[in-house]
Amino acid sequence: MASVCEAVLEAARPRRLRARALGARAAAPRPWPRHELETLRRCPACGSSVRRPLYVSLTDRRRATAPGEWNFHTCSRCTAAFLDPRPTAAAGLMRGAPPLRHPHTPGWLTRQARRLTVALRNGYVNRRTDQRLRPAYRLGYWWHVWRPRSRARIHAELGWLPAGRPHRRLLDVGGQSPQAVGAARSSGWRVTVVLPDHRRPALLDMPDADVHVGSVADAGLSQGSFDLINVQGALERMHRPLEELEACARLLRPGGTIRISTPNLASLGHRHYRRHWSALDPPRNLVLFTAASLDRLLGSAGFSATHTRDVPLGARQSFRDSEELTTGRWSSPRYWLRRASIELKALFADACALLRPDWGERLVVTARPVSSATTVPVAA
Numbered sequence: 001m002a003s004v005c006e007a008v009l010e011a012a013r014p015r016r017l018r019a020r021a022l023g024a025r026a027a028a029p030r031p032w033p034r035h036e037l038e039t040l041r042r043c044p045a046c047g048s049s050v051r052r053p054l055y056v057s058l059t060d061r062r063r064a065t066a067p068g069e070w071n072f073h074t075c076s077r078c079t080a081a082f083l084d085p086r087p088t089a090a091a092g093l094m095r096g097a098p099p100l101r102h103p104h105t106p107g108w109l110t111r112q113a114r115r116l117t118v119a120l121r122n123g124y125v126n127r128r129t130d131q132r133l134r135p136a137y138r139l140g141y142w143w144h145v146w147r148p149r150s151r152a153r154i155h156a157e158l159g160w161l162p163a164g165r166p167h168r169r170l171l172d173v174g175g176q177s178p179q180a181v182g183a184a185r186s187s188g189w190r191v192t193v194v195l196p197d198h199r200r201p202a203l204l205d206m207p208d209a210d211v212h213v214g215s216v217a218d219a220g221l222s223q224g225s226f227d228l229i230n231v232q233g234a235l236e237r238m239h240r241p242l243e244e245l246e247a248c249a250r251l252l253r254p255g256g257t258i259r260i261s262t263p264n265l266a267s268l269g270h271r272h273y274r275r276h277w278s279a280l281d282p283p284r285n286l287v288l289f290t291a292a293s294l295d296r297l298l299g300s301a302g303f304s305a306t307h308t309r310d311v312p313l314g315a316r317q318s319f320r321d322s323e324e325l326t327t328g329r330w331s332s333p334r335y336w337l338r339r340a341s342i343e344l345k346a347l348f349a350d351a352c353a354l355l356r357p358d359w360g361e362r363l364v365v366t367a368r369p370v371s372s373a374t375t376v377p378v379a380a
């Protein structure tokens with residue numbers, strides 16, 4: 001089955017356009033400041049010193065805000081990929097405003113379509129979480145009930161939080177969005193947020209928000225005080241993932257759960273787009289995991305080997321972003337045929353991920369500390 005899926009996507013690789021995009025690449029970028037670089041001797045996930053090159057001379061093509069060229073290496077022991085050299089923790093990962101590049105200014109029709117999409121989405125979120133997001137159409141709830149892919153994407157953005165559990169404590173590591181934090185609070189959770197830096201002012205300005213800036217290990221939080229820790233879009237950006245997960249294990253109450261969502265290095269999207277896979281995102285992403293390397297890291301951090309994976313059905317956005325990095329032109333209306341091919345490829349990848357969740361674009365893992373692995377789990 002694996003070979004069939006890979007063969008189909010390999011046959012659909014945009015070789016000609018990829019070569020053209022590479023040929024048109026700009027001159028060498030400005031270097032990253034040398035005093036804000038650090039060199040690793042060992043894999044940050046498992047500590048092994050045995051590695052092999054994965055990609056060399058990558059640039060920040062996704063957001064175009066960071067200077068420098070970057071190399072990913074694959075750890076021969078745990079199969080994770082890591083950036084080396086990499087920016088220091090003090091350097092800050094975002095390097096200025098982080099808007100994604102959009103080569104084409106959307107027209108009136110596109111803007112109206114996007115507004116409709118947002119309103120339908122907000123209608124669904126308001127019904128499920130008791131928020132009052134605007135604009136919103138109540139029809140959005142029924143619109144998304146019958147669309148599992150878009151519903152799964154919304155749930156991913158909100159962190160898949162179980163509702164109706166008042167007075168439970170949630171630690172949100174990474175602070176993915178004020179909307180997700182608002183959804184958790186409206187569902188009865190007492191939320192604490194750990195942000196990697198000060199560049200999320202919307203969260204810092206939330207009333208009564210318990211926000212810490214820095215690492216989990218240094219946040220000064222009480223041990224054994226959280227029922228759920230949500231690490232979404234943050235693990236891949238941690239300089240010390242093992243130490244951070246060990247700190248998370250100490251912060252959980254008996255029976256508590258950690259949920260992690262991170263890009264999947266073994267995804268079909270990565271196998272298809274390779275160095276143009278949007279989730280590589282250097283130099284913001286420092287470590288990228290396969291299911292096996294994440295299992296190993298969780299075990300080393302004191303979490304039980306028993307965990308579940310969900311199917312995030314997230315191939316479409318990943319394929320769109322990766323295609324844009326590959327050819328730089330998919331979103332032009334003139335390339336409607338290419339857009340249709342992207343949708344088909346993403347649909348195929350999603351179908352494959354239904355059969356094998358560890359081929360999905362993201363790994364979604366739930367785990368519990370070893371000491372509480374035999375207790376009743378928190379409901380998903």
Ligand SMILES: [Zn+2]
Nearest residue numbers: 043046075078
């Ligand atoms: Zn390793």
